[in-house]
Amino acid sequence: MKRAYKYRFYPTPDQVELLTQTFGCVRFIYNSILRWRTDAYYKHQEKIGYVQASARLTALKKEPEFAWLNDVSCVPLQQSLRHQQTAFANFFAGRAKYPTFKSKRHKQAAELTASAFKYCEGKLYMAKSKAPLNVRWSCPLPSTPSTVTITLDAAGRYFVSCLCEFEPVSLPISPKTVGIDLGLKDLFITDTGFKSGNPRHTAKCAARLALLQRRLSRKARGSKNRAKARLKVARLHAKIADCRQDALHKATRKLINENQVVCVESLKVKNMIRNPKLSKAIADAGWNEFVRQLQYKGDWAGRSVVTIDQFFPSSKRCNCCGFTMQKMPLDVRQWICPACGETHDRDINAARNIKAAGLAVLAHGEPVNPEPLPAA
Template identity: 70%
Template structure:
């Protein structure tokens, strides 16, 4: 059995909207207050506050007169936000993330409910302190009763509920097909079979409308209702762009997993690549990291394999016929001829073929395959 989150949109009643607004506000207040408490305790007294002490701080806050409003909402989301904060500190101390940041009311709001704070009966979901079920638009049935429910509201004002359920993944039959994938910007990716998937450039598609909405937002008076309306228009455009990108990536990753037994990709350091100011927006819009992440978990569910090669492997500069490696290959050169064997190569297809060969070698040898040391690799791949 595997756990999977099923996300649906719902439309709250005015009473539910008020309750959720109070819940989101209390969760944000508790998270920020306890984070400030833990930070001050360390810098002022060199005292490390764990989850037990943080939970005790929450109990004291609920008893205080000035923060008694915390009792108006379910206690489960407040406790869960402290658990998430503890996880954030664990990732920070282990070097996997930066220091936890304070939550803002202008960004996505969420509250997590465990079994004791919700009821799921006959396809209807009831939250704690809520008399009516949520008006959820069920796009598909749940495989089992949810173990955890997360309610959220994005910057565009839309409400979503994510139900964490246990399900049995369906293993696909074994097929002999294998593929290498070279990610890019002109084309979203090119396969070793020569297929090119174009880059829709969702951000550029809505750039004019987004710029117009942002100009109007900048002219509104701070704190006014008109500014709030203009901010929501900008948020709706950003949500539209993100939804289009995610929808396309889900369809492409599902198609790749269904059609191939072994999928070979590059281990790209996307965060480092975003330091290039000229390409940062295009790289973010392409969604390389999200695409590879979807390939990995969907392949694991389907019984397929994803092989990631060394990020320093010179896939574009190496001849897929004889193995000769060019010293440098600038990005503006899209086709080149191997000086050793005179083979003519399309840059992206050649890279995809090399990625496939290196990925299969990784599976066979159980180690990364790198063409040279990182210090001697050219910036152009």
């Protein structure tokens, strides 16, 4: 299996200059080729593929006014065209929107293949630079990387991501299984009644973030003070994202280590986030990232992660008798089953239903959205 190992590194002034130039060339090639392909289609109904785009890149590098494109490695420029071709393939397949232009204010990235970097004796060298990158190796690489991606985030931090082959080690078989219901008051609730709580990282920094954004809005555009203020806002956003990611990693790792089967609901977060009252809280919770981490960590550890149908009435269905309520507003946190008289905590009941449905799918392949039982 392949796995990306991400590390932070601290470039020298010469490397900063080289990386800045490389990012600028990658961004220029991506945007210019994207404009060329778009105009060719709308003006002449001509479809441009990767081969024509690559030839266009070669022609641009030969023009005197674009001679500066030869000052950086050609590999990240070619890789940007491959990424653009993938973006168009996803667009035509209906998996993504039309490719957009890259901005110098957002994250910058340059991908290097084996011909543009060298990994030797624990040191990483990139093309056009004689000195190795000052990488903070938090763990050793399992093998020589096949590709290396260097990124610069909006907060001014440099990272290198090394794609390596590794052999996953399965964890010992555990007799435990768990059903998980995702929420806002608590990030996740298990069928045993455990409630994780929700750290609400964005809400904790909301006052500080609002202050920094007000200061940024008052700075003159293009001034050095505005650049400094923008950097402070970006660093606070990066801190919030890092705290959220750290909490999700710890929670998902514990769930995978302790349980052989993890049953979780699948949610259309993109649709749910349209709710104007809950959009910020839903975005801060990170449900998609939580499920994604469970899935790939389960694959690595030999665990089973089962996602049930999004329309399964886990909250409205009684886990004791199977009676399904017709309606249940979000403000109803506890309810009594009209059929059997059992009192339910909304979230715990949902987690138990999710676990039962997930185990049924795993064992028998039964549908997880059965018809509701008639009222008694």
